[in-house]
Amino acid sequence: xxxxxxxxxxxxxxxxAFSLFLFTIARDPLRIIxxxxxxxxxxxxxxxxxxIWFIAVKASDPRDxxxxxxxxxxxxxxxxxxxxAFRFLYYKLLRKAIEGLVALSEDGCSPISIQQMAxxxxxxxxxxxxxxxMINLLADALGPGTVGIHGDSQLYFLTSAFMTMVxxxxxxxxxxxxxxxxxxxxxxxxxxxxxxxxxxxxxxxCNPLYVGSLVPSYVLMAIAAVWAYMLSGGSVQxxxxxxxxxxxxxxxxxxx
Amino acid sequence: xxxxxxxxxxxxxxxxxxxxxxxxxSPPVPSYQDGLQASETREAQTxxxxxxxxxxxxxNVADEDTSDLDVRVRESALENxxxxxxxKYGAKxxxxxxxxVTLCMIVVVATIxxxxxxxxxxxxxxxxxxSEDTPSVGQxxxxxVLNTIIMISVIxxxxxxxxxxxxxxxxxxxxxxxxLSSFMLLFLFTYIYLGEVLKxxxxxxxxxxxxxxxxxxxxxxxxxxxxxxxxxLQQAYLIMISALMALVFxxxxxxxxxxxxxxxxxxxxxxxxxxxxxxxxxxxxxAQERNEPIFPALIYSSAMIWTVGMAKPDTAAKGQSQQTWxxxxxxxxxxxxxxxxQILDTRSPAxxxxxxxxEMEEEERGVKLGLGDxxxxxxxxxxxxxxxxxxxxTTLACFxxxxxxxxxxxxxxxVFKKALPALPISITFGxxxxxxxxxLVRPFMDTLASHQLYI
Numbered sequence: 014x015x016x017x018x019x020x021x022x023x024x025x026x027x028x029x030a031f032s033l034f035l036f037t038i039a040r041d042p043l044r045i046i047x048x049x050x051x052x053x054x055x056x057x058x059x060x061x062x063x064x065i066w067f068i069a070v071k072a073s074d075p076r077d078x079x080x081x082x083x084x085x086x087x088x089x090x091x092x093x094x095x096x097x098a099f100r101f102l103y104y105k106l107l108r109k110a111i112e113g114l115v116a117l118s119e120d121g122c123s124p125i126s127i128q129q130m131a132x133x134x135x136x137x138x139x140x141x142x143x144x145x146x147m148i149n150l151l152a153d154a155l156g157p158g159t160v161g162i163h164g165d166s167q168l169y170f171l172t173s174a175f176m177t178m179v180x181x182x183x184x185x186x187x188x189x190x191x192x193x194x195x196x197x198x199x200x201x202x203x204x205x206x207x208x209x210x211x212x213x214x215x216x217x218x219c220n221p222l223y224v225g226s227l228v229p230s231y232v233l234m235a236i237a238a239v240w241a242y243m244l245s246g247g248s249v250q251x252x253x254x255x256x257x258x259x260x261x262x263x264x265x266x267x268x269x
Numbered sequence: 270x271x272x273x274x275x276x277x278x279x280x281x282x283x284x285x286x287x288x289x290x291x292x293x294x295s296p297p298v299p300s301y302q303d304g305l306q307a308s309e310t311r312e313a314q315t316x317x318x319x320x321x322x323x324x325x326x327x328x329n330v331a332d333e334d335t336s337d338l339d340v341r342v343r344e345s346a347l348e349n350x351x352x353x354x355x356x357k358y359g360a361k362x363x364x365x366x367x368x369x370v371t372l373c374m375i376v377v378v379a380t381i382x383x384x385x386x387x388x389x390x391x392x393x394x395x396x397x398x399x400s401e402d403t404p405s406v407g408q409x410x411x412x413x414v415l416n417t418i419i420m421i422s423v424i425x426x427x428x429x430x431x432x433x434x435x436x437x438x439x440x441x442x443x444x445x446x447x448x449l450s451s452f453m454l455l456f457l458f459t460y461i462y463l464g465e466v467l468k469x470x471x472x473x474x475x476x477x478x479x480x481x482x483x484x485x486x487x488x489x490x491x492x493x494x495x496x497x498x499x500x501x502l503q504q505a506y507l508i509m510i511s512a513l514m515a516l517v518f519x520x521x522x523x524x525x526x527x528x529x530x531x532x533x534x535x536x537x538x539x540x541x542x543x544x545x546x547x548x549x550x551x552x553x554x555x556a557q558e559r560n561e562p563i564f565p566a567l568i569y570s571s572a573m574i575w576t577v578g579m580a581k582p583d584t585a586a587k588g589q590s591q592q593t594w595x596x597x598x599x600x601x602x603x604x605x606x607x608x609x610x611q612i613l614d615t616r617s618p619a620x621x622x623x624x625x626x627x628e629m630e631e632e633e634r635g636v637k638l639g640l641g642d643x644x645x646x647x648x649x650x651x652x653x654x655x656x657x658x659x660x661x662x663t664t665l666a667c668f669x670x671x672x673x674x675x676x677x678x679x680x681x682x683x684v685f686k687k688a689l690p691a692l693p694i695s696i697t698f699g700x701x702x703x704x705x706x707x708x709l710v711r712p713f714m715d716t717l718a719s720h721q722l723y724i
Contacts, residue, residue: 042360045367046676053673056666059724060705063713070712085716092724141669145714146723148661169721176723213723220721 019154022170026147026177030140033185037132043125044133051103051137051188058099059145062092086218093210096138100188101203103134104195127196128189128245135188139181147177166221176217179230183213186237193244209233359683362636363676365571369508370675371668373643376512377519377651378664386465387520388655394521396420401523413525417533420526424537428548436555451494451510455487458513500572507569511640515647519655527652531696534645538690553688569643572635642691646671649699656707662714666706670698 674695
């Protein structure tokens with residue numbers, strides 16, 4: 014494990030998220046606050062779910078392996094559900110915030126729309142989730158050791174980095190989908206987000222069979238990306254115009 | 270207390286530059302004036318002097334820190350506009366405080382994680398005489414509580430002493446005290462820090478180079494903090510001395526005492542700022558009676574450059590970086606002796622044209638946060654980083670918790686429009702998240718990571 018592994022995994026895992034942050038969030042103070050608050054909400058959900066898991070583990074027999082495994086599965090699923098519940102709570106909070114911002118603004122419209130808030134909230138959740146999964150690994154990657162010396166997979170760091178990246182993206186898209194579903198009362202979108210999250214977390218139980226976890230996650234990410242793009246007002250025409258830098262009277266604006 | 274700041278630093282200037290200029294040059298805006306008067310009567314500003322000492326100094330040179338948050342915004346005529354300004358400027362001010370707090374924490378965490386010196390136990394401060402090396406848990410708890418009581422009473426005594434000095438106008442004494450403490454921080458602690466960093470990375474350095482570096486660093490720091498200097502440099506120096514002070518605390522406070530002290534200091538902060546008989550409140554009221562700006566202790570100010578400067582009566586000696594110049598021959602250097610050490614920043618043109626209302630509205634409001642707040646935030650995060658388990662998640666969780674606490678404090682500021690203590694909410698969140706992350710989340714995440722599961 015070397016500096017190369019450390020930097021490589023850091024950039025794989027956090028590079029896209031960091032550039033998203035830099036180009037879309039860092040300029041606007043309100044968005045930064047929403048980001049940090051989103052991270053905070055994710056953290057609280059993690060806290061509560063670990064509390065439940067901890068109590069369950071302490072109340073059970075530590076030597077019973079299948080039971081511990083079952084408790085772990087239960088912990089993971091419960092954590093996913095709690096994260097989505099907190100996403101809903103955050104949506105409620107942001108709705109109230111928008112009403113406050115509208116009331117306080119001079120021209121009756123809020124400086125930030127709910128769609129933008131959805132995106133930023135998703136990035137907040139994703140960044141915190143990714144950070145909690147990855148940072149300890151990165152710190153260990155700097156130190157001495159050999160990956161997989163006891164027969165485990167040698168690709169541990171790399172696959173963790175890729176998994177983290179896909180999870181950050183997924184959280185971003187789920188944020189958009191979830192908030193859109195809440196806004197427009199489309200419950201099936203919310204259910205879809207929850208099911209997708211459960212699926213992604215469930216697929217990681219296939220690790221170290223990485224084909225079983227990474228491939229479905231990336232496929233789901235692509236689906237969620239397309240869906241979120243459509244919901245945000247994108248279309249095939251927009252995409253073609255953007256890619257071809259078509260000049261149709263006005264210069265094309267990059268999607269915010 | 271969090272207050273909203275006029276462009277004038279002094280809270281109650283019944284005849285400040287703004288009013289005088291306003292009445293001379295622009296049609297009077299009655300509600301604006303009334304708003305100003307009302308705000309000035311409402312405003313109160315608290316600083317808390319926090320005395321800290323180091324075991325290394327034979328004489329108890331104490332550091333003073335203020336740990337209250339001042340946010341002042343200019344009152345505007347319309348209530349809506351004012352609230353909208355509040356919120357609109359609120360987000361910007363939050364970020365203006367996030368950045369330095371984050372930088373300070375990064376410096377502290379980076380040092381704690383890399384330099385072994387600051388996590389080694391090499392004795393304790395004289396303010397925490399009881400050792401925690403006792404076998405029984407109860408005894409250890411008792412010792413830490415006693416240490417806390419001693420430390421807090423030292424702080425209270427120092428603060429009251431300072432208030433008394435201020436009341437009896439011993440400005441030179443206070444100023445000398447401040448200069449001595451920042452001198453010690455900038456030279457002695459920096460020298461120790463540099464030495465330890467060099468030892469960690471096994472870099473050899475000869476004494477002449479060290480002397481040159483430390484001398485330049487310290488001298489420029491003294492000038493920037495106590496006299497004039499570029500805004501960024503001042504802020505950087507204040508962040509550095511806060512980080513150094515926090516590192517001293519992290520090193521010399523025993524484990525349990527540190528946590529109890531953090532809890533106690535936020536309670537003390539709450540009491541001192543909000544109670545009518547609190548020392549800080551009395552300090553503020555004294556300053557208001559004398560029509561002086563609050564005593565310039567260590568404050569971090571992130572005030573942006575104003576497009577139109579107003580004559581400032583007495584900016585805070587440290588950390589103030591607003592532009593000032595005298596307008597209309599108004600003498601602003603009032604009674605305080607440290608008026609000669611005003612921080613006047615780089616550009617200071619005199620206005621040669623009548624200052625219109627629009628120009629005044631272009632002025633930016635600054636945000637001030639006491640260095641004591643920086644120090645205790647960094648102590649919390651640094652202690653989280655120094656846990657024996659080496660877990661980074663705990664550090665990250667405390668960091669986010671403190672930032673959210675700061676955000677909430679500023680929100681309360683916007684709502685209540687009076688000075689509020691900056692420590693309680695952040696430290697409470699920080700403590701909750703530290704203990705819960707270290708004991709609950711860490712085993713969960715470790716188990717997940719060992720099976721490579723993702724939530």
